[in-house]
Amino acid sequence: MARNVLTPPTRLLLGPGPSNPAPEVSAAMAAPLVGHLDPYFLQVMDETMADLRTVFGTANHHTIPMSGTGTAGLEAIMFNLLEPGDEAIIGVIGYFGQRLAELAERAGARVRRIEAPLGEVIAPERIAEQLDRRPPKLVALVHAETSTGAEQPLAGIGALVREAGALFVVDCVTSLGGTAVDVDRQLIDAAGSCSQKCLGAPPGLGPVTFGPRAMAAVTTRRSKPATWYLDLQLLFQYWGDAGGPRDRAFHHTAPVANIYGFREALRLVIEEGLEARYARHRAAHERLVEGLGTLGLLLFTPETHRLPMLNVILIPEGVDDVAVRRQMLERGIEIGGGFGPLKGKAWRVGLMGTNATPEVVDRLIGELGEVLAVSR
Amino acid sequence: MARNVLTPPTRLLLGPGPSNPAPEVSAAMAAPLVGHLDPYFLQVMDETMADLRTVFGTANHHTIPMSGTGTAGLEAIMFNLLEPGDEAIIGVIGYFGQRLAELAERAGARVRRIEAPLGEVIAPERIAEQLDRRPPKLVALVHAETSTGAEQPLAGIGALVREAGALFVVDCVTSLGGTAVDVDRQLIDAAGSCSQKCLGAPPGLGPVTFGPRAMAAVTTRRSKPATWYLDLQLLFQYWGDAGGPRDRAFHHTAPVANIYGFREALRLVIEEGLEARYARHRAAHERLVEGLGTLGLLLFTPETHRLPMLNVILIPEGVDDVAVRRQMLERGIEIGGGFGPLKGKAWRVGLMGTNATPEVVDRLIGELGEVLAVSR
Numbered sequence: 108m109a110r111n112v113l114t115p116p117t118r119l120l121l122g123p124g125p126s127n128p129a130p131e132v133s134a135a136m137a138a139p140l141v142g143h144l145d146p147y148f149l150q151v152m153d154e155t156m157a158d159l160r161t162v163f164g165t166a167n168h169h170t171i172p173m174s175g176t177g178t179a180g181l182e183a184i185m186f187n188l189l190e191p192g193d194e195a196i197i198g199v200i201g202y203f204g205q206r207l208a209e210l211a212e213r214a215g216a217r218v219r220r221i222e223a224p225l226g227e228v229i230a231p232e233r234i235a236e237q238l239d240r241r242p243p244k245l246v247a248l249v250h251a252e253t254s255t256g257a258e259q260p261l262a263g264i265g266a267l268v269r270e271a272g273a274l275f276v277v278d279c280v281t282s283l284g285g286t287a288v289d290v291d292r293q294l295i296d297a298a299g300s301c302s303q304k305c306l307g308a309p310p311g312l313g314p315v316t317f318g319p320r321a322m323a324a325v326t327t328r329r330s331k332p333a334t335w336y337l338d339l340q341l342l343f344q345y346w347g348d349a350g351g352p353r354d355r356a357f358h359h360t361a362p363v364a365n366i367y368g369f370r371e372a373l374r375l376v377i378e379e380g381l382e383a384r385y386a387r388h389r390a391a392h393e394r395l396v397e398g399l400g401t402l403g404l405l406l407f408t409p410e411t412h413r414l415p416m417l418n419v420i421l422i423p424e425g426v427d428d429v430a431v432r433r434q435m436l437e438r439g440i441e442i443g444g445g446f447g448p449l450k451g452k453a454w455r456v457g458l459m460g461t462n463a464t465p466e467v468v469d470r471l472i473g474e475l476g477e478v479l480a481v482s483r
Numbered sequence: 484m485a486r487n488v489l490t491p492p493t494r495l496l497l498g499p500g501p502s503n504p505a506p507e508v509s510a511a512m513a514a515p516l517v518g519h520l521d522p523y524f525l526q527v528m529d530e531t532m533a534d535l536r537t538v539f540g541t542a543n544h545h546t547i548p549m550s551g552t553g554t555a556g557l558e559a560i561m562f563n564l565l566e567p568g569d570e571a572i573i574g575v576i577g578y579f580g581q582r583l584a585e586l587a588e589r590a591g592a593r594v595r596r597i598e599a600p601l602g603e604v605i606a607p608e609r610i611a612e613q614l615d616r617r618p619p620k621l622v623a624l625v626h627a628e629t630s631t632g633a634e635q636p637l638a639g640i641g642a643l644v645r646e647a648g649a650l651f652v653v654d655c656v657t658s659l660g661g662t663a664v665d666v667d668r669q670l671i672d673a674a675g676s677c678s679q680k681c682l683g684a685p686p687g688l689g690p691v692t693f694g695p696r697a698m699a700a701v702t703t704r705r706s707k708p709a710t711w712y713l714d715l716q717l718l719f720q721y722w723g724d725a726g727g728p729r730d731r732a733f734h735h736t737a738p739v740a741n742i743y744g745f746r747e748a749l750r751l752v753i754e755e756g757l758e759a760r761y762a763r764h765r766a767a768h769e770r771l772v773e774g775l776g777t778l779g780l781l782l783f784t785p786e787t788h789r790l791p792m793l794n795v796i797l798i799p800e801g802v803d804d805v806a807v808r809r810q811m812l813e814r815g816i817e818i819g820g821g822f823g824p825l826k827g828k829a830w831r832v833g834l835m836g837t838n839a840t841p842e843v844v845d846r847l848i849g850e851l852g853e854v855l856a857v858s859r
Contacts, residue, residue, distance in 0.1 A: 109750070109753070109754055110530060110534070110746075110750045110753070112507065112747070112750075113511050113514060113527070113743055113746055113747050113750075114514075115514050115515050115516075115517055115523060115527075115743065116515070116517065116523055117515045118515065118516070118517050118518070118521065120516060120517070120518055122518050122520075124736060125516050125518065125519070125736065125739060127515075127516065128516065131488065133513040134513060135489050136512040136513045136740055137509040137510060137512045137513035138489060138490075138491050139491050139492070139493045139494065139503075140491075140494070140496065140501050140503065140504065140685055141491055141492065141494050141496070141817070142494070142496055142498050142501065142817045142819075143501070143686070144498075145494065145812070145817060146812075147491060147492055151489070151491075154486060158486070174551055174552055174555070174687070175550055175551040175555060175712060176550055176712075176735045176736050176737075176738060177735070177736070178711070178712050178735040178736075179550070179551060179555075179712050179735075182710065182711060182712045186709075206711070209711055210711050213707060213708075213709050213710065213711050214709065215709075301736070303736060309516060309738065309739060309740035309741075310519070310736045310737065310738050310739055310740075311550070311687055311738030311740065311741055331589060332589070333562075333589050333590065333591075333709040333710070334558065334589065334709070334710065335554070335558060335582075335585055335586050335589050336551060336552075336554050336555050336558045357822075359552045359553070359554040359555075360500060360501065360552050360553070360554075360677065360679060360686045361552075361686065362552060362685065362686050362687030362741070363501060363685060363686055364512055364685035364686075364687065364740075364741075364744075365685075365687055365738070365740075365741070367489055367491065368740075370486075370489055371488070371489050374485070374486045374488075374489075377485070377486070378485055378486075436521070436522075441517070441518045441521065443518075446733075
């Protein structure tokens with residue numbers, strides 16, 4: 108039985124990602140392919156690296172989109188920086204912190220977790236205390252915890268970690284492009300994000316950056332990483348080593364269309380300007396909070412450390428979570444369900460990339476108000 | 484400095500892949516995104532799995548595109564099937580066999596290599612001999628060795644491997660969709676391919692299939708695989724377990740646009756019919772060989788086991804490899820350079836997917852003839 112041509116519905120994507128790509132980004136995904144060693148593509152790779160450095164706020168040469176989703180980028184960080192027997196301190200303020208700890212453990216590390224209750228964040232003193240007890244190889248935090256809507260403050264932590272001789276790793280999957288990450292200013296040694304949230308490309312790439320201290324750990328490893336696909340030293344034979352000859356050796360076939368789309372997404376981010384983009388995300392968040400107030404809805408996350416791009420909204424007593432989300436989807440709007448312990452108790456509304464606008468917020472509040480009016 | 488909009492040149496892609504996607508496939512890459520848990524996307528996932536089974540020639544439930552390139556799919560096979568200390572026999576008839584061996588070693592296995600000279604293949608008796616000596620956990624072969632143009636015969640090997648109690652793994656990155664792989668008929672327990680060669684989608688996905696014997700090895704492991712991103716048991720909480728409830732749990736954000744494109748590519752493969760598609764690839768190869776003859780060019784690979792979709796052509800004495808490929812590219816045609824020991828000594832011409840046609844072959848022969856006429 109022959110299949111019909113693919114004809115996806117049009118959705119306003121207000122879940123935890125993907126967000127809706129700009130038309131220029133979608134067009135690039137369908138642009139004519141060239142080979143992964145074509146001189147034109149090598150130039151696109153260089154442009155992508157340069158713009159990604161700008162977005163991360165770093166001068167790190169080793170800044171590329173990994174050929175997998177955000178999770179692959181984070182796994183690449185753990186596989187390359189950790190060796191069996193190394194110790195890692197991981198901040199766990201929700202599901203994505205637990206995932207970081209799991210990635211580190213699978214890379215062979217012994218993990219000490221610093222936990223905070225759902226919605227809360229970790230104070231620098233708690234990290235200092237653990238560093239004093241025994242310095243680890245690395246300390247990793249989730250900047251934007253997508254399961255709770257909390258923004259982990261980074262200020263001052265990089266210095267503490269560096270002083271202890273450890274590497275500072277940040278999961279900025281949800282924050283990059285929507286709020287400042289500032290890799291160099293925050294003394295972050297390695298960071299990983301994704302393509303499909305605030306940067307506004309389709310999912311499929313895991314942008315990462317590795318600073319000189321991280322690369323020193325990579326090049327002085329006692330053993331090869333267990334992964335060949337995500338082995339940084341092999342990858343940079345293709346992406347080009349800093350300073351050295353720009354001779355590119357095949358490692359794996361780069362996802363050309365995804366990198367086209369990502370290059371366009373980065374171009375639009377830089378064209379808008381980072382500060383303007385952060386302000387737009389912040390303004391959309393504030394308008395959303397105001398609108399939710401008119402509907403009598405409350406946010407789960409304490410106001411002191413709410414993420415702008417990912418809003419966790421408490422489901423009022425007596426309202427059917429699944430029914431509301433289904434009705435919203437019938438109206439062409441995706442919102443996310445609660446995650447883990449918040450499943451059934453909260454919705455997650457993303458205002459990311461092209462969707463961080465007053466028009467989108469107003470449409471969401473209007474439609475959600477109508478759906479809730481008949482649901483209660 | 485703001486970047487210009489991406490405007491890639493149009494190339495006829497006759498290297499070792501990517502090939503040129505059909506217009507329907509490119510259109511799908513730019514189609515409206517839905518969320519990775521959207522009911523519409525869950526249906527696309529099911530369709531993709533079903534069509535991929537048809538193309539692999541298998542009834543295996545566990546048949547999905549991994550969220551990475553073909554290499555990621557092969558790494559997933561090794562990470563999931565092998566545990567530290569396991570033994571693997573790997574056939575090495577070129578670079579991609581060496582890569583398989585490296586993936587197995589990084590997964591912790593002790594590897595016995597069975598090698599053949601470049602251009603040659605491995606006789607079943609040599610595998611039987613190694614199996615007799617000491618049965619391993621798995622035996623892996625490269626079906627289509629892209630570095631030498633050789634097709635490794637598979638007939639009869641699956642039975643030998645099964646009789647020895649081992650798993651039979653096949654790298655069909657270059658062959659799938661261009662010549663028969665027939666997973667079930669060949670008693671293959673796990674196979675991995677790519678999206679961008681004979682299947683005709685952009686690069687970025689690693690289609691894999693795991694049969695019941697392979698899944699038994701996965702579910703009875705003593706330890707978790709080192710990879711979390713490519714952990715099959717976690718992945719199938721999202722792709723849906725066979726028979727069980729089709730409740731989908733988030734694992735990582737699927738590359739929605741790539742899966743759209745891949746679903747369309749598979750649809751076109753099945754619409755054409757597998758046998759017709761193989762015949763088309765075979766006919767294009769024969770026409771190419773004939774055309775090369777008129778130019779006085781010879782193939783490197785012995786005629787008895789030449790791949791149809793990847794042709795390794797000896798560069799005549801006195802012809803400048805790089806200059807010819809550059810001039811071909813200026814005429815809008817990519818052909819591949821030789822790989823490893825064949826670098827500078829051979830070209831690799833892929834006739835894959837949409838490019839396995841008489842028109843493409845004739846254009847290639849015409850242009851190559853003109854370039855060579857001025858190069859000698």
